[in-house]
Amino acid sequence: MTSTLLFIHGTGVRQQGLAASMKLLQAQVAEYLPGWKIAPCPWGDAFGAALNKHGASVPSYVRTGDPTPSLDAQQRARWTLLADDPLIELRVAPDEAYLGAPPGPDIWGVRIAALRDDAAIEALLSNAGLPAQWAPFIDSVLADVEWQTVVTALTLSEAAASPLVARALVAGLQARLRELNLPTLAVAMRDALADALVPPLGGPPAGIKDWLLERMTAYGRRRRGSLTDLTSPVVGDILRYQARGSTLRDFIGLNVENTGARVLLAHSLGGIAAVDWLALEKRPVDVLITVGSQAAFFYEIDALASRVLGSGLPDFFPERWLNIYDENDILGYPAAGIFKGKVLDLQVDNGAPFPEAHGAYFSNRTQVWPAIADFLKGG
Template sequence: MRGASFDRTLSLIAAKVRQHLPRYEVVGCNWGDAFGARLNAHGCSIPGYSSGAAAGAVEAAAMARWTLLSEDPLLELRVTDLAAPLGPPQGPVVWQLLADAAEAPAALALLSTWGLAAPWPAFIGALVADPTWAGTIRLLGGTRAQLSAPVSRAVVAAFLGWLRRAGEPGITGAQRDELVLALQAALGGAALGVRDWFLGKLTDFALPRRTALNDRTGAALGDILRYQARGEVLRNFIGDQAARSGANVILAHSLGGIAAVDWLASGARQIEALVTVGSQAPYFYEIDALASRPFGAGLPEFFPRRWLNFYDPRDFLSYAGRELFPGIARDVVVDNGQPFPESHGAYWRNDAEVWPEIDRFLP
């Protein structure tokens, strides 16, 4: 958090404190401007940063598609917008072809070279017996040529999931794509000029956003990396600010929580309570990356006995501390109602969960 953003956030926090904790006064500690990571060469290390036209955007979108399909193989089929063809619907036809794909020669030949042909017929049989798959594919619009590719990807994604669950060694991305093409031929083949609707949507979404995502998430990640290399400077900065203000409570967000824990664990302080929000301190401790305490050492006796730690499961930069620091850290799970990265900065406006809990926690 930098400059005007810090000032706006501090004003918001001060207003919330006046509303919920009028017995306290807020003093800011703007370590971001003094210490935070910067792209000192204007982002030249990030492909496509300056123009926003990220290198390999189509490749990145294709990888994103397979990431989504690994979680839900039917996702693309559920959202792809295909008009009904002239004549009979082709979903039932493709579904029958899929049942026959258990013995598709091209697919079996490929799988044989990888030592994976034996389970293929049983896998296809189980998939064809699944009512969810049947209901999804039978109702699809579009022509056979339009359906063959997304259905093939769905089947291959499901097969890759089966391999993972069975503990089988996986296949490469190139092999995966070969299998898709072989299965696609069995399901009706590809037609020239068929637009990849889903990939286009992913590319349209990702292409203008790489610069924005690096600006929004890169600052937090960059600060964490810089802290690992130059953390003492930030810890001393926090200590100086606390001493000058006479603070007895620290309210820290994200990396500020790591630095606050490290500072409090490195010597006796005047601080009576710690409140961390969206912090990675517990995770750093678990992976033995916390500067002040090796994993297993616990916290020293002089560490404040009162530590309130907020995390949102949708905030991928927030972690739980109660089990790692029993008797000291108390976790509060909140729902900021936002996806990441917005979830990481939304705690301060969570009047229903965050501020009432802080009010109850502090004397």
């Protein structure tokens, strides 16, 4: 007797993409799961996001637009990462060819050291209500072995490295202010300080804008409509699910009934919807396999539609749940630490960076498919 897996796809997938995915999935199932077949739950076109008013909400949808909000979001994300690790941009800075001595030691021993007694920087901080904080902070940086190791390893020229080092110093100062229970710099002052640090670190004079961000802004303005078409299915599907998720969950139920599937194989947002559907009431499903899913993360931030934070999963939830994630996929999350005793986590390496890693699970023949086969045999 043939058993059926129901495949619940993730965000941004529409008819053409699903057809390509099913071709791959059917080939893998035929090889790794003899006696099984796989059927799609094609929810994207019916219940995914679409510009139902032909882009009327998008400024100059057809012709142009203003990408400033998305660039602002990128800047916020950058400073969020820097708050966690002030050296992060320097750690991942690219290698550059150089003539003569490497730039890093001079950036450390000359440029940063000279900042200690920079009167203009001290005056800027005094105006922000933080007098006498700069010199002690630079002293602490110069005494820090990790700072020295990272900066002296830089092969970027001073001009190229200056904005990265400036942001690292500002983020480090913010961390020190938090440790001292002092008020941190407001965004405008934070950015002003970062700009003021660039020239003494060997960068261009103050007032010259970030060349790359300007180019990105111009690029986005010319392509606002096409960029919206590219990104709105992915982001929009998540937003629409949060607002109208019952339609997708009902569709999963209909497809389970029509196919007789007792196993759900769910990717990305499909995994969130599958967990929600299974957690609402007892279902005729024995096994759940989630791949690159955010279900545990949604629960942890109290955004999972079916379960309030702290309520856990109900007793009728399927006893067999395999959750597969790749640490290089920033949209894939482990679940065992959140739903203790309810799920088995499997970490894999799809051999690709993000975002490719998020879509590469079903091409992973060495880890993903053998694990799925073993898990189903165990049932």
